[in-house]
Amino acid sequence: TAILLLLLAAPRSSFTSGRRPPPACGCAGRITALQSAMVMDTTDPGYWLNWRFVLCATWVYSCIALACYLIWKYEGPSSPAGNDEGVDREEARPRIGPGVVYLEDCWKPCLDEIHPAWLLAFRLVSFLFMASVIIYDVIVDGWIVFLYYTQWTFLLVTLYFGLGSVLSVYGCYQYACKTDKSDADRGSYIIAPTEESTYDNSIKSSCLNKTHDGREIAGFWGYLFQIMFQTNAGAVMLTDMVFWFILYPFLARNQYQMSFLLIGTHSLNALFIIGDTALNSLRFPWFRISYFMLWTGLFVSVQWIIHANVSIWWPYPFLDLTYPRAPVWYLVVALLHFPCYALFALVQRIKKSLLESWFPHSCTYVK
Numbered sequence: 001t002a003i004l005l006l007l008l009a010a011p012r013s014s015f016t017s018g019r020r021p022p023p024a025c026g027c028a029g030r031i032t033a034l035q036s037a038m039v040m041d042t043t044d045p046g047y048w049l050n051w052r053f054v055l056c057a058t059w060v061y062s063c064i065a066l067a068c069y070l071i072w073k074y075e076g077p078s079s080p081a082g083n084d085e086g087v088d089r090e091e092a093r094p095r096i097g098p099g100v101v102y103l104e105d106c107w108k109p110c111l112d113e114i115h116p117a118w119l120l121a122f123r124l125v126s127f128l129f130m131a132s133v134i135i136y137d138v139i140v141d142g143w144i145v146f147l148y149y150t151q152w153t154f155l156l157v158t159l160y161f162g163l164g165s166v167l168s169v170y171g172c173y174q175y176a177c178k179t180d181k182s183d184a185d186r187g188s189y190i191i192a193p194t195e196e197s198t199y200d201n202s203i204k205s206s207c208l209n210k211t212h213d214g215r216e217i218a219g220f221w222g223y224l225f226q227i228m229f230q231t232n233a234g235a236v237m238l239t240d241m242v243f244w245f246i247l248y249p250f251l252a253r254n255q256y257q258m259s260f261l262l263i264g265t266h267s268l269n270a271l272f273i274i275g276d277t278a279l280n281s282l283r284f285p286w287f288r289i290s291y292f293m294l295w296t297g298l299f300v301s302v303q304w305i306i307h308a309n310v311s312i313w314w315p316y317p318f319l320d321l322t323y324p325r326a327p328v329w330y331l332v333v334a335l336l337h338f339p340c341y342a343l344f345a346l347v348q349r350i351k352k353s354l355l356e357s358w359f360p361h362s363c364t365y366v367k
Contacts, residue, residue: 040322042307047321055327059334064297067290074287075099077210077217098285101226103218105281107171110355112362116175119279120168126272127161133264134158147315149299150265153235157269160228164276167225227291229282234292236270237340274347284348289341296337
């Protein structure tokens, strides 16, 4: 919402239909070849009242409806089992569904031998690097960069590592408490100091205060972190695959001015996410592709809102609804979500297989 307001509040002189932005300095593929010519005013009702927009909207909002259904059906831990056999409601064991997130999975490395501080260090370095890149990007090209899906995803990955760093600090605190109490309380899996600090309470303030098999179920921040992880997993794959396999080789290969920013925003984000995946203990249930679909659907919806109010160039040529084959492009990009997400799921499966083969006794990864 903030990004949308900033773009709409920008001076209209920056968004005239006949004027294109300056040639890209290498950031996010913002080059002349990717800016479709303004055949007609996007604020004209005739631009939207046609069969192409209706068909594109059908693809987009059908995906959003499917995503909402999957979230409604599978997200979150299931409610406690009923009282069918006379069991006291307070003693009923919860039916844990595929959407459960355990708090320790947000900060615990995949192997017992790896100290949580290593995961903290990786996340902190990743956050600082990506924050520096996105800040420099905005300084050079302005807020207009957030017209691009690449920058949306890059910002989301940055926020993921920022939140992950906070959760890892909390995890290191918990790990230190466990080490200090190992002699007096050996064998106990749940570690909580007798007097919890303000920081500890801030992490747990939104928790569900439930446990399952001795593991604490995460609260709001834990679930948000898991959702960001799986959204980024698909989004970075989609961003990089579309850029390197569609935009760069076929649409404007000779126009690109390759630079560190251009390469970094379309490759390093994926490398950082894969690196974090190699270290963390987060699960990867398939139904959370829904958040990936919602993320892209939100981007397209914001693009439509902006272009309906301000006549500007499209950040990607295949979004332009004047093209007769625009519905085909929208459908192709929608279908690309599945192989992109499946590719990252394959990375998770390979990781699990290698951990179980090489470290069968210290692997903490849960499917």
